[in-house]
Amino acid sequence: MRSPILRFCLKMLPILLALLLFVASIIMITHELKAHSLQSIWQYLSTISKGHKLTAIALTGFGYLTMTGYDLLGFRYINQSLAPAKIALTAFISYAVGNTIGFTAFSGTAIRYRFYGTWGVSKLKIAQLIIFTHLTFWLGLFAVSGVVFLVDPLSLPAILHLPFKSAHPIGIIFLIFVSIYFVISVFGKGSLKIGSELIKFPAPKISLASISVAALDWGLASAVLYLLLPVGHRLSFPGFFGIYILGLTAGLISSVPGGLGVFETVILLLTPSTVSNADVLGALIAYRAIYYFLPLIVALILFMVREVQQHRMK
Template identity: 45%
Template sequence: MVNEKLINRLLPFFGLVILVICLWALSGELRSYQLKEVIQSLKAIPQYRLSLAIAFMTLSYFAFACYDFIAFHYLKYSLSAGKILLVGFICNAISNIVGFEALSGGAIRYRFYSHWGVPARTIALVLAFENLCFWLGLFAVGGVTFLIKPLTLPRLLKLPFVSAYPIGLIFLFIVISYLILCAVRKQPLRIRGKTFAIPSLNSSVAQIIVSFFDWSFAAAVLYILLPNNNPLTYPGFFGIYLLAMIATIISHVPGGLGVFETVILLLLPKSINSAAALGSLLAFRAVYYLLPFLMAVVLLGGYEIKRRWGTGK
């Protein structure tokens, strides 16, 4: 218990250290460029690409909302599709900016679902199911990607591997072990006196499929915004995006600000101008993080106003 408390207290400082290191590396990468070049690169992104990026962002957020669909279906609890989509979108948009998804997403889900009569235990199970879906999908997609196209890992991450290949093996081992557990064990799992229900094999496969689309559409948002001289194919870029997101998760920096950009810039081909790439990354932040966040704040505010006036359903 003491160790857990100590770890929880140190995590914010660990994230701060990672952020400082990444900002230092980022400044070194961009030292040769001027702010004007970055702004010009941002303005140079064609309108049709921005439109495509917004379309991919919408599909990614829709896929994320489907995590809760699968959870409610597995728990055999009926709730309208519109309500689930609304909550899924708001949770994802806000937690992407605020960070601490389990806390911020859990609070928002409880706020909405409890008002609609969903029992607290069911809400807790939905949240646990959603977190499981996220990690299961990341391990499955990352495992396959890193085995097919293992990337050379930047030294900045200070990982004990030279390439992402061992990470892919570890990820797939976890996923396969989990699927086997779902297939053979029908009774709840008890760990340290706590009971954990094991999802069915069909539900677990559905989790992986939905998460695959979520990650694929999210990566497509940034890929479509990269400069015209980008030599990477989408599958080649996908592994870079996943590795940057994994570094973001490890860093505990809200939104991975600075960490995500640093890893992307370090792994992109040298033929891509760093200032132009940073312009694309800023556009990605605006499309995938800021725009949904503003929409979620408006939706959340509108819901609270309706509820205050007694018309919230």
């Protein structure tokens, strides 16, 4: 049996690693901010064309619309009917809030219980849906990242203190997890009965559809940041997509809300030296504003409007 001290240390290890990763990222970004004046960063923000900004906003809208696919597939999985507009509204608010403030397991869960519950979906069905969306999200992350890291095994920044010098081994590990998942999905016939409900493993078709949603989701998200980078940066979109996916993966694994700091560090370190770090920081600030804070503002407005409507109905 493990001693209480050993069990405590094992529980604290992921938290400590996430904290160390976050601190290292903040140090890196602080160093870059010292090396470049805030004026030069803001100056770059003013040079981003209006067309690129509007296109980035449009792609962000399509991206969040794509995210609703996780919930739409989830309702198919739990065999529950609900108007697509209601699913889209709930999913958008959940992802907009969860992506920005983090703690998606709590913030997104609370919103889904609040909205779907008032529309007659049972708590057990909502719980199944939440488990499905989280499971398929990580499945999509492992599948897309695994393929990208195999095709383009990027060198990992030393500041991240990871045991690999290249993303290639990470890609192999991720695809092994995905393979195990599909083996269980195809050959595993087990199910769990809770009350009158039978919880089954998602069918392979639904899982494959979830991976497609994830690929499109992150393709649109990376396109937003790609558009905001300096014109003439000589970085192909496929090449940049690998950098973006690595930053996204590091940010998600770090458990830092929105991957703040960790994501930026990876992008800064892996973007070619031909692009000024001040310009990259400016692009990252614009990306955070468009892809995270703008949807959050819209989501909060929609949430308040719906709460007022519910109050009037009561």
